[in-house]
Amino acid sequence: MVRTESTGSGRTATLSDVARLAGVSIATASKAINGRDEVAPATRRRVLEAAEQLAFTPNQLARSLLAGRTGTVGLLTSDLEGRFVIPILMGAEDAFGAGQVNVFLCDARGDAIREQHHLKALLNRRVDGIIVVGRQTDPRPSLGTLPVPVVYAYAPSDDPDDLSITPDNRAGGRLAVEHLISCGRSRIAHISGDPAYAAARDRLLGVRDGLQAAGLELVGDAMFSVWSEHWGRDAAAMLLAQHPEVDGIVCGSDQIARGVLDTLRDLGRRVPEDVAVIGYDNWEVLATNSRPELTSIDANLQQLGRTAAKRVFTALDDERRSGTEYEPVRLVIRGSTIPRR
Amino acid sequence: MVRTESTGSGRTATLSDVARLAGVSIATASKAINGRDEVAPATRRRVLEAAEQLAFTPNQLARSLLAGRTGTVGLLTSDLEGRFVIPILMGAEDAFGAGQVNVFLCDARGDAIREQHHLKALLNRRVDGIIVVGRQTDPRPSLGTLPVPVVYAYAPSDDPDDLSITPDNRAGGRLAVEHLISCGRSRIAHISGDPAYAAARDRLLGVRDGLQAAGLELVGDAMFSVWSEHWGRDAAAMLLAQHPEVDGIVCGSDQIARGVLDTLRDLGRRVPEDVAVIGYDNWEVLATNSRPELTSIDANLQQLGRTAAKRVFTALDDERRSGTEYEPVRLVIRGSTIPRR
DNA sequence: TAACGTACCGAAAAGCATTTCGGTATTTTC
DNA sequence: GAAAATACCGAAATGCTTTTCGGTACGTTA
Numbered sequence: 009m010v011r012t013e014s015t016g017s018g019r020t021a022t023l024s025d026v027a028r029l030a031g032v033s034i035a036t037a038s039k040a041i042n043g044r045d046e047v048a049p050a051t052r053r054r055v056l057e058a059a060e061q062l063a064f065t066p067n068q069l070a071r072s073l074l075a076g077r078t079g080t081v082g083l084l085t086s087d088l089e090g091r092f093v094i095p096i097l098m099g100a101e102d103a104f105g106a107g108q109v110n111v112f113l114c115d116a117r118g119d120a121i122r123e124q125h126h127l128k129a130l131l132n133r134r135v136d137g138i139i140v141v142g143r144q145t146d147p148r149p150s151l152g153t154l155p156v157p158v159v160y161a162y163a164p165s166d167d168p169d170d171l172s173i174t175p176d177n178r179a180g181g182r183l184a185v186e187h188l189i190s191c192g193r194s195r196i197a198h199i200s201g202d203p204a205y206a207a208a209r210d211r212l213l214g215v216r217d218g219l220q221a222a223g224l225e226l227v228g229d230a231m232f233s234v235w236s237e238h239w240g241r242d243a244a245a246m247l248l249a250q251h252p253e254v255d256g257i258v259c260g261s262d263q264i265a266r267g268v269l270d271t272l273r274d275l276g277r278r279v280p281e282d283v284a285v286i287g288y289d290n291w292e293v294l295a296t297n298s299r300p301e302l303t304s305i306d307a308n309l310q311q312l313g314r315t316a317a318k319r320v321f322t323a324l325d326d327e328r329r330s331g332t333e334y335e336p337v338r339l340v341i342r343g344s345t346i347p348r349r
Numbered sequence: 350m351v352r353t354e355s356t357g358s359g360r361t362a363t364l365s366d367v368a369r370l371a372g373v374s375i376a377t378a379s380k381a382i383n384g385r386d387e388v389a390p391a392t393r394r395r396v397l398e399a400a401e402q403l404a405f406t407p408n409q410l411a412r413s414l415l416a417g418r419t420g421t422v423g424l425l426t427s428d429l430e431g432r433f434v435i436p437i438l439m440g441a442e443d444a445f446g447a448g449q450v451n452v453f454l455c456d457a458r459g460d461a462i463r464e465q466h467h468l469k470a471l472l473n474r475r476v477d478g479i480i481v482v483g484r485q486t487d488p489r490p491s492l493g494t495l496p497v498p499v500v501y502a503y504a505p506s507d508d509p510d511d512l513s514i515t516p517d518n519r520a521g522g523r524l525a526v527e528h529l530i531s532c533g534r535s536r537i538a539h540i541s542g543d544p545a546y547a548a549a550r551d552r553l554l555g556v557r558d559g560l561q562a563a564g565l566e567l568v569g570d571a572m573f574s575v576w577s578e579h580w581g582r583d584a585a586a587m588l589l590a591q592h593p594e595v596d597g598i599v600c601g602s603d604q605i606a607r608g609v610l611d612t613l614r615d616l617g618r619r620v621p622e623d624v625a626v627i628g629y630d631n632w633e634v635l636a637t638n639s640r641p642e643l644t645s646i647d648a649n650l651q652q653l654g655r656t657a658a659k660r661v662f663t664a665l666d667d668e669r670r671s672g673t674e675y676e677p678v679r680l681v682i683r684g685s686t687i688p689r690r
Numbered sequence: 691t692a693a694c695g696t697a698c699c700g701a702a703a704a705g706c707a708t709t710t711c712g713g714t715a716t717t718t719t720c
Numbered sequence: 721g722a723a724a725a726t727a728c729c730g731a732a733a734t735g736c737t738t739t740t741c742g743g744t745a746c747g748t749t750a
Binding site: 067068070073080088094095098112122126130236263 | 361406407409411419424430438439442443446449451452453454455456467472475577578608611634638639640
């Protein structure tokens with residue numbers, strides 16, 4: 009691979025190279041390139057030709073230094089592996105990418121020291137704002153007061169003075185149960201994941217909200233353990249042994265729901281005719297490949313990412329908001345609650 | 350939220366603020382902070398105290414401008430959603446994060462225009478290098494000659510003068526079949542995904558390599574369609590109807606393998622006693638939640654990302670390599686090929 | 691023709707940190 | 721006590737772009 013710059017010197021061309029080649033001053037070259045109107049058309053043409061020939065691209069570093077804004081944002085995640093982080097990241101990148109903003113990605117791997125290290129690096133690079141994306145909806149430690157706006161996404165900050173955006177898990181739990189009720193179910197159970205997660209507790213609150221509003225009660229106790237397919241299978245077996253009358257199951261995740269579907273199939277229960285099942289997260293690859301396909305609650309994470317991006321922007325100009333915003337969730341109906349045709 | 354800088358003016362402190370407060374020149378302040386030794390201990394202390402008091406952090410923009418290197422790298426992906434991109438991204442971020450390098454993340458969403466746009470932005474920001482991560486192992490269009498080193502990860506460039514790093518799918522296919530053979534299987538079939546993918550074709554080549562080396566032939570034709578669990582179920586049903594003697598199945602993906610396991614279970618075949626099944630990708634959430642757990646081929650994508658990062662670095666100093674490097678894959682053995690205990 | 695206006699261009703400062711090199715002040719040595 | 725060496729500090733250049741403001745040169749008007 010050979011470098012093919014036309015400056016000859018091997019450097020990338022600078023504005024003064026362009027000016028020299030075009031036979032004008034640096035100031036004039038700048039104006040010509042940036043479309044300012046104090047330049048004669050013929051001069052502008054000469055400059056643009058020179059810029060083209062040298063493959064000139066303006067140095068953003070110099071620009072940013074002057075402007076006091078870099079057009080960059082730091083995206084500080086605690087765990088890239090987690091599948092909740094990615095859609096948020098996509099949404100943010102998307103919202104920024106449409107403008108002139110670029111994103112610095114930093115993965116702290118759940119380590120506070122590393123996070124502090126990354127934070128410092130971002131501030132040194134003079135990012136215009138920071139989005140902190142957590143992997144759980146449990147509150148996380150605030151970064152404290154920084155010279156740039158900070159928005160917490162998914163995992164809210166534990167400081168109410170910070171601005172946080174997190175999905176409305178309680179509304180999601182309620183939405184799920186309301187859907188089952190609207191499908192004519194009244195003997196509804198709840199199988200969820202790790203009760204140490206706020207997500208699990210909040211969804212249960214929503215489920216109870218929905219049941220209470222309809223004058224119903226949960227069948228058996230809410231079942232908690234871990235967020236796995238195995239647990240879904242085991243829990244469903246236990247549930248059906250103790251409460252064979254159950255006709256609807258709200259699951260805490262799609263993985264759990266997949267396990268539940270497996271057990272129901274093994275036990276000869278038809279889904280959704282005998283038992284309707286609803287998952288949570290709308291993890292497409294799981295939800296659309298099960299038998300039957302899985303109705304689920306979608307947290308609109310990509311939208312959440314876009315909202316976070318927008319807030320960082322508006323915080324740049326306007327006043328800063330604070331407190332926790334709950335993003336709405338939505339129901340995605342598939343065959344596990346409503347028979348196909 | 351209140352800003353609490355001590356410059357008073359609301360700006361972030363600059364080196365000259367520190368110098369003024371410490372009663373020294375800017376040059377001396379710089380030396381004191383950067384640990385140069387031409388500074389008297391007492392002076393250094395004064396400067397450091399002033400820097401502390403003002404919460405001074407050196408402006409990387411100014412530094413980069415001077416140094417000619419920014420300590421940033423562009424990560425240009427075509428599809429963040431794809432689950433192959435994330436581990437590579439993590440590996441790269443990890444490798445860089447250990448140094449002083451930060452990553453600009455750009456998602457082109459599979460759109461060439463957007464990619465060009467992002468590329469230009471990265472060059473304007475004077476990144477020191479670029480990693481291009483594709484979502485398939487099929488060759489992709491080269492970005493052409495750029496003033497910074499470029500490494501293509503996962504999807505190799507179609508220009509042999511570029512440096513590409515991609516997983517060795519052929520070796521993976523061979524590894525899978527060799528494992529089945531070592532498990533005593535000799536009537537082996539292959540169910541894979543979309544034949545338009547180089548990954549599918551390369552893996553089949555590897556499967557044939559392994560069979561031929563053992564003097565065996567594939568049972569039936571290799572079966573191609575799409576990368577889905579549904580197809581895995583359907584294909585397995587067809588396969589067993591035509592070739593009930595099959596005792597080993599190499600699957601083109603873990604999703605397909607999950608479908609295959611489902612069908613085998615429905616048909617009363619024991620896994621691995623009657624039929625051994627091996628997947629591909631080692632997608633943990635699928636592989637460890639199936640019944641039985643799924644043996645699979647892991648492409649070491651995180652390692653691939655780290656290698657790509659390293660190559661960008663070395664290309665900065667050393668000569669540039671070119672051509673396509675094939676990263677080794679590895680076998681992860683679970684219950685679908687070897688009975689537990 | 692003199693005075694004025696317009697159109698265009700260029701010098702220079704600003705943004706911030708680093709580094710070189712020249713210059714004091716202090717210490718050491720003869 | 722004078723010369724040399726040392727230790728420490730500061731002015732200024734560097735990197736690159738943008739913007740302001742002062743200055744030509746030309747054309748226009750009275």
